[in-house]
Amino acid sequence: MKDLIEKLTEDFKISDVVYQRPDLAFVTVPKGVAISLVTELRDFEGFSHFVMMSCVDWIEEGKFQLLYLLHNPKTKTDVGVKTFIDRENAEMASAHHLWKQVWTYQRELKEAFGIDFPGSPRVDENFVVEGWTEMPHMRRDFNTKEYSQNTYFPRPGRETNDPAEYMRKKLYPNEPITAKKQDNDK
Amino acid sequence: MINKFLGFEPDKDKLPSLTAKIGDDIDLSSHKYQKIWLGPNHPGVTGNMAVELWVQGNTVVKAKTHVGYLHRGFEKLIERRLFVQGFPTSIRMCVAEPDTNEYLIATCTEQLSGYDKAVPEMAKWLRMLSLEMARLQGLLRGVPGQGGTFALGLGVQWGVYLRDLILDRFEELTGARVYHMYIIPGGVRGLLPDGFKERMEDNLRDIDDFIIRIRKLMFHNSVFKKRAKGLARITPDMVDKYGIVGTNARGCGVKRDVRKDHPYLHYDQLDFDPPTDTDGDIYARTWVRWQELIQTVDLIRQIMAKMPEKGDIKAEMPNVLHWKIPKGETYVRLESGRGEYGMYYVTDGSAKPRRVNLRGPSYTHAIALLEDMLVGADVADVHAIMVSLQTCPPEIER
Amino acid sequence: MSLKDILTPFTAWSKVVKEPVTIKDPLNREAAPRYRGFHDNDIDTCIGCGTCEAICENEAIDLVPVDGIETKDGDSGLRPKIDYGRCCWCALCVDICTTNSLRLTNAYKWVDTDPDNFRFVPGVDEKDWYKREEGWRKPEPNYEFYGLKRVEMGELHPEEREDSFVEMIKGYSKEQAEAEADRCVECGICTATCPAHMGIPEYIKAIRNDDLEEGLRILYDTNPLPEICGRICTHKCETVCTIGHKGDPLSIRWLKRYIADQNPSEKYKKILETDILKKNGKKVAIIGSGPAGLSAAHYLVLLGYEVEIFEKLEKAGGMMRYGIPEYRLPYDQIDKDVNYILSLGVKIHYNVTVGKDITLKKLGEDFDAVFAGTGLHLGRSTRIEGTDHENVYQSIELLRKITQGEEIYVPEKIVVIGGGNVAMDITRSLARLQNQKYGKVQVIATSLETEEKMPADREEVIEAREEKAIVNPGWSPQRIEIVDGKIKGLHVVQCLSLFDETGNFNPQCNMENKNFFEADMIVESIGQGMDVSYISEDIKEHLELGPRGRFRVNDYFQTSLPWLFMGGDTIQGPDVIHGIANGHKAALGIDKFLIGE
Ligand SMILES: Cc1cc2nc3c(=O)[nH]c(=O)nc-3n(C[C@H](O)[C@H](O)[C@H](O)COP(=O)(O)OP(=O)(O)OC[C@H]3O[C@@H](n4cnc5c(N)ncnc54)[C@H](O)[C@@H]3O)c2cc1C
Ligand code: SF4
């Protein structure tokens, strides 16, 4: 696998190679060459099985990371081709011509992240959230909890107590204490 | 005979020929076509999924799969939870074999945190046992279920009973019948209860008997043969084009099995050879699954014989409440009853995953492949085709 | 299509004569012993830590007060209430339960017309499944959601330390501290028990996040002597630590020390943002530079007061310096904490004894308020025959002299009377000195209390023995044998009990069972009393007395003379952390008194 990636590095401007396992590597390429690399891998390197396509929202960096995961059934290895695209007006060249199932992924990504794939069949059709009016629901900034709180009706009467705070109120209401710090784990 | 008497001749050649070029844009107002919704609530549909069919006469000319009736945003929910809190949510991404989801979540987190080496031996064998039990109960429903799609309900009843016995074993091993929540990051949640192996062996013997009976009932059955043979054929060249995996691929002779190609757990210590067939039609796929039934029973026996008697069930790991995993990504796959089932898992150094993305075989089987396969099919065969591809809607929409 | 394919399926008919497989009574099918059904909670074992609530991924658990369960040290008085509209029966709550009180029974059938009934407090609201033994409990073996074992602390070996006053406990490394901090479940049960109510889970979290500056800020919120407390605090918090129910309690004290150790003193002011302090123009005098006085000084100076401390001895720290031996608390660590407080502008007058060099009255006139933290510096005597001999000493007197670097009398055979921590401190100090002088140890510590009831910390006793001192408890001293003006030893009889039925101190002895401990020197270490001679009679008559001969103070440690505040050993404790808490509260009280709310 190392040889393969080294061979392709220059032509496809591969950066950031991570060998996650002996049979799985992730490579990053510029947006413009991603589809060419995927095609090259399919047509010349035996990566004939399209495993999946996925997207990760790196909202802090203003980027979406697209992943094309390909499998070579002969060598039994996988290569994940990654590329980063702008979150604003996100758009990517379509790969639907390469495998029959790709348009489904692209349709889902359009709905779930708002990434457009011009030319991809039925890319504007709803996939799982018919009639959705909020922002694309898989984006990091879509707050599921807030949404469900605003949309559904929790049964009233739920109330909880923080043990430490409750003990303070009960046992030493007037003592000096540490100001409770913002909980950044949750 | 009776049809002749009634003056009805079911000979398609005598019917008016199709006027549409199949799959073309269809003008419903021409009154030559009809639109039928199969599902989302239809006994023949596997789960909550709908197939929108355009038919002319009995023939499907266009089909569209609709999912989303069951979307609960699990991937997103898991993103918002601690690593240990993922597995109870994940299982619902595939009801048919919930254990596969638990395994994937656990393995992804372990690989990314470096604890994969720490998973105890005992836990690995128990994981394998629960995964094979999951496959078995799936096949007990799936093999006779294919007969059911052609109105052969008897085998389904036999299968469902035996499946329930396996669920009894799941219940005593994991504490639940369907949503087992057994495989946890770092290990599993319990040793075999006393007498488990004996009870399992009793069940396996009943299943041995069933395997023979179902063969006679389904595979030496003129109706089943007549309808299933030649129907919905997958050819080897389609396999990569559509991303076909599992028994759907093996039914046409493309031997792919994650357990062999990328051995995980201790599958390399088990003696088995994934069955294949050549025809690629529904009969062939079902036949492969029937052979797999035999094989799974055998695998469970092998696992029970080879697994250690006792041992630790969980690795020593950080406090689950603060467990953080360094930034990274991985893809882990396993061979589910429906084929390659995988998970793309991304971490960002925090206590929660950044992205969890499931790759279920139905994502391609039940959309791109099914939609193309239905074109030209008889309406009466639609759900047989759907079932033969082992469609599982929850894994599509998650 | 062969005829066989038409006929074979009919083999299915053979099933007709088979027994049906359906369950006879499906409504009463018993679930498997491990089945995850409805919850039960052993309400007396549960401590309301809320860890179950924290792990529940469905937010199905609330912690609610329950009638008849009292909020007390180590128990919040809350109990989990489950909402079955949300529960998915994953049993993560059971697996993590810190006391193993929570479980799921294998009951799975429950029909009710009122949805609100599906929210209940297991173990409190009556349910008929509690009698079932079957159900899900935390899996075995070695299945834990957090570490049960304390990260071991490096110590000097007995051979390395038995003749030296070098600090014995080495302190945690980063990895060790983070691993130890990882075990915390952040319930905060400990905070109530800490006399200063320190933000314990918060500073432990700062260690996990490797944000030790934040950690230091949290420490100084409630405790201005972290280096000291991080070494010698009585760590009452650890006795209630939730993790202690299934494993070793968190090493809270060592974690505190880790934070303080890692922050260099030069950076304190920057981290704690105390470079510039506002002044409010008011002045407070403090008597004594023990923890109570230092703590009051620290918080007062932060509040803008001008603070002056009057200290009898030549250095600050009180008993922390002159009592606690150096091998437990090195002097440079005391200096680190003290110097930071002084650097905030606190003035200190050494070698000034209030009542002698300056009167309390004068302080009352010159300052807007006075805080007295004078401690307990009078040794108590057993008053048995022979205690007036010159080679009968008081432990605190010897300890002070050791600190001051004075040569003290160290003969070959010593007996220490007392079973508390102070007795262990002097025993171990004397053992070190004997070792330095003679290369061997012969010191016996004896106490009224038996081994199990000895008030000293267990590890103190163990370590004293490791250092070859003899600890021989359960004896009542009778008289000191003196021959030719020289001490020969101590006569003791077996002590049976210390208190009578009414709980009064009234030791009962078995006079038949006698023993004799040879000694050239006897050290008494049976407690200290306070010296209030600095308070002149005209002031004293205005001071109300409270329980146990102490002066009465209100919640803010204000005596019945409004300008006079008092705290530390003379009021509470005796330990450092109470002194700190008292000083802090008194500072707030003084502020309230002088400025109002
Ligand atoms: C041997 C020993 C070991 C101990 N070990 C521990 C331990 O491990 N952990 C723990 O938490 N606690 C321990 N303690 C107890 C702890 O040291 C005390 O509880 C604590 O120091 C009391 O604080 P304080 O501020 O009330 O008084 P002190 O610390 O006693 O300070 C009082 C100060 O006031 C000064 N003073 C008194 N009268 C006057 C006056 N008239 N004019 C001017 N100055 C005056 C004294 O010189 C002294 O500096 C130990 C005590 C001893 C004796
Ligand atoms: S975790 Fe256990 S001890 Fe803590 S509140 Fe829950 S049931 Fe009680």
Ligand code: SF4
């Ligand atoms: S069983 Fe699971 S879902 Fe139910 S209360 Fe416990 S942690 Fe929450």
